[in-house]
Amino acid sequence: NAGVTQTPKFQVLKTGQSMTLQCAQDMNHNSMYWYRQDPGMGLRLIYYSASEGTTDKGEVPNGYNVSRLNKREFSLRLESAAPSQTSVYFCASSGRRVGEKLFFGSGTQLSVL
């Protein structure tokens, strides 16, 4: 069972470049999330999708866009990367109930120079 798969694992960008982080889950979950994790800040929610076709802003959405392509896939796009977006990004999925267990991908280490 693959669970939550996110790519790439590592990425280095120059300021102003764009990229898309891909995430797919095979657990038939309705909800999918993108978090970023910075030292001393814990996990902060960037965007959230409760179901296919819906997306919602989280705590730190500025500078990001998302697409819920279908029930399995949820992508995160940085249109013009900034050094402040250097972070570890995690995709996660869960069932429909509030607070249900999150299953995380393995993370993407992104550096913006």
Add this chain to the structure above:
Amino acid sequence: QKEVEQNSGPLSVPEGAIASLNCTYSDRGSQSFFWYRQYSGKSPELIMSIYSNGDKEDGRFTAQLNKASQYVSLLIRDSQPSDSATYLCAAPLMTTDSWGKLQFGAGTQVVVTP
């Protein structure tokens, strides 16, 4: 101000001792609480969930919830070097704008020393 607060640590614990981690939350509407463990360089994994006041035990882990005082704690008994990790407290927000979204504390780093 974060809705979920934890001491960042590190919390140094001798092997075999009890590690005690605390977490406070501000949203009185929160009904469920979670502890995730994260090893360095890895993704978080759920180790405990608690929904009712009181204690919940699972192996060497005990979660304690006090809704009146708005805190939740995690005890790790007989601490082992393999327990060295960062422990993240999480609770779903119940505000109008953020219904159901899980918010994490900053995490407490635990270091178990032989």
